Amino acid sequence: MRFAQICLRQFAVISLSVVFGTALLFWQASNNLSHGEGTASAADSLKAWDKIATVLENPRCLNCHQVNSPLQGDERRLHVPLVVRGEDNLGVPGMRCTTCHSQTGNNPTSSVPGAPHWSLAPLEMNWQGLSPGDICRQLRDPKKNGNRNAEKLVTHFAEDELVGWGWTPGKGRMPVAMPRAELTEHVKTWLAGGSECPK
Amino acid sequence: MITLNINGQNHDLDVEPEMPLLWVLRDRLNMTGTKFGCGVAQCGACTVHVDGESRRSCSTMVGDVVGSEITTIEGLDGKVAKAVQTAWQKLDVVQCGYCQSGQIMSAIALLSMIEKPTDADIDAGMEGNICRCGTYQRIRAAIHEAAKSLA
Ligand code: FES
Ligand code: FES
Numbered sequence: 001m002r003f004a005q006i007c008l009r010q011f012a013v014i015s016l017s018v019v020f021g022t023a024l025l026f027w028q029a030s031n032n033l034s035h036g037e038g039t040a041s042a043a044d045s046l047k048a049w050d051k052i053a054t055v056l057e058n059p060r061c062l063n064c065h066q067v068n069s070p071l072q073g074d075e076r077r078l079h080v081p082l083v084v085r086g087e088d089n090l091g092v093p094g095m096r097c098t099t100c101h102s103q104t105g106n107n108p109t110s111s112v113p114g115a116p117h118w119s120l121a122p123l124e125m126n127w128q129g130l131s132p133g134d135i136c137r138q139l140r141d142p143k144k145n146g147n148r149n150a151e152k153l154v155t156h157f158a159e160d161e162l163v164g165w166g167w168t169p170g171k172g173r174m175p176v177a178m179p180r181a182e183l184t185e186h187v188k189t190w191l192a193g194g195s196e197c198p199k
Numbered sequence: 200m201i202t203l204n205i206n207g208q209n210h211d212l213d214v215e216p217e218m219p220l221l222w223v224l225r226d227r228l229n230m231t232g233t234k235f236g237c238g239v240a241q242c243g244a245c246t247v248h249v250d251g252e253s254r255r256s257c258s259t260m261v262g263d264v265v266g267s268e269i270t271t272i273e274g275l276d277g278k279v280a281k282a283v284q285t286a287w288q289k290l291d292v293v294q295c296g297y298c299q300s301g302q303i304m305s306a307i308a309l310l311s312m313i314e315k316p317t318d319a320d321i322d323a324g325m326e327g328n329i330c331r332c333g334t335y336q337r338i339r340a341a342i343h344e345a346a347k348s349l350a
Contacts, residue, residue, distance in 0.1 A: 080241070081241070081326045081327040082323075082326050083326070083327075084323055092320070092323045092324055093308065093309050093312035093313050093316075093320070093324050094253055094305050094308055094309040094312070094323070094324025094325060094326075094327075095253075095323060095324055095325075095326055095327055096252060096253075098252065098254070099252070099253050099254055099255060099327065100240040100254075100255050100258050100327075101258075102258075102259070102260060102263050103263070104260070104262070104263055107217075107219075107258050107260060108217050109217065109218075109219050109238070109257075109258075109260075110219065110238055110239045110240055110257055110258040111239060112239065112240045112258045
């Protein structure tokens with residue numbers, strides 16, 4: 001009797017894992033974005049991701065993809081004065097991004113940086129504490145990338161003005177080393193090869 | 200030529216669009232109520248309102264605020280401003296006074312958006328205003344006092 005019960009339980013556990021395992025495989029596969037333009041292998045895609053990841057680690061990108069408060073400077077310390085996300089990713093009453101940052105560009109007198117739609121990245125796009133693989137999976141998930149398909153992701157990297165600030169951050173701030181056009185090519189390859197992500 | 204609306208009045212100014220608003224206020228218009236502390240958006244002494252929200256005038260390019268309503272400490276009006284000024288006097292907030300024009304501007308902006316701010320709201324909203332005399336406790340008490348008088 002006991003033996004039969006155990007067998008039954010084992011069987012239930014095994015069949016459940018098979019069902020969930022298969023579902024997980026499908027779910028993961030469906031999580032890769034449409035491939036966009038061009039052709040590339042999965043290996044090309046992974047290689048391209050590694051190049052993209054070196055750019056995302058630049059403080060110009062990383063500093064504002066944080067949970068609650070942006071970081072500041074090449075040394076990535078907490079923003080001084082302390083500012084917090086607030087309801088609209090633009091700070092709280094009294095301390096808004098626009099209290100100091102211009103939407104038109106860097107300030108040549110005070111050196112305070114500025115660019116259009118200056119803000120903290122939305123919480124679902126947080127990178128704080130994430131591995132490159134985690135960031136990769138987040139970036140290809142429309143629920144976490146601002147509902148962007150392959151084409152819109154390319155546009156984001158290639159044309160968004162706030163992203164573009166990474167190459168013209170003003171005096172005293174390290175710009176992104178890789179030329180923007182080269183980064184855009186890597187993004188296209190990553191997508192064309194199936195938006196592959198490291199473990 | 201750049202036209203700025205300050206305290207309800209238009210001013211035509213022959214300045215570059217990148218010029219800091221603080222320089223225009225203090226050096227061109229002789230409105231010295233707004234103070235220069237650091238010049239790099241680190242102290243809050245230069246705070247003014249642009250369309251009702253607090254702005255560091257040392258880091259505001261005048262070209263960005265053409266067509267906006269700029270208010271300085273000299274142009275304060277309305278019941279929130281009154282309540283803040285009264286509370287400031289009642290609790291004797293000011294020590295040397297240097298930071299206080301900026302503190303008052305930030306406090307009004309805060310109270311205009313949050314009617315009954317908590318200590319946490321006050322700390323977060325006033326974070327960018329430094330007081331070298333350390334009047335922070337009195338500032339916080341005066342903001343609560345002003346909120347109470349407005350309720
Ligand atoms: S003078 Fe503008 S913040 Fe210090
Ligand atoms: S009262 Fe002296 S700096 Fe604030």
